Amino acid sequence: MRDNSEVFQRAVQHPAQGVTLTVRLTEVPGLSLIANPSKILTNPGALKSAFAGKPAIAIALNPGRPK
Numbered sequence: 001m002r003d004n005s006e007v008f009q010r011a012v013q014h015p016a017q018g019v020t021l022t023v024r025l026t027e028v029p030g031l032s033l034i035a036n037p038s039k040i041l042t043n044p045g046a047l048k049s050a051f052a053g054k055p056a057i058a059i060a061l062n063p064g065r066p067k
Contacts, residue, residue, distance in 0.1 A: 007061050016064030028055040 011019045029051045033039060039046040 004061075011061050011063040014063030018063075018065045020062045020064060020066050022060045022062070024058045024060075026056045026058070027053065029053050 008019070033047070033050050039050070
């Protein structure tokens with residue numbers, strides 16, 4: 001928000017009540033282990049590699065509340 005303060009100002013000035021901030025995380029390290037924990041049992045090295053990397057983060061700001 002610091003880098004895009006004009007987006008926040010436009011959303012606040014919109015006639016709709018409030019603002020909606022949406023944060024979407026994708027490619028989250030380790031999240032695949034929740035869906036398939038058996039990977040750890042069959043391949044102990046999977047645990048270390050599962051937490052490698054960084055998640056992708058997308059932030060959206062929209063006027064109004066979600067419907």
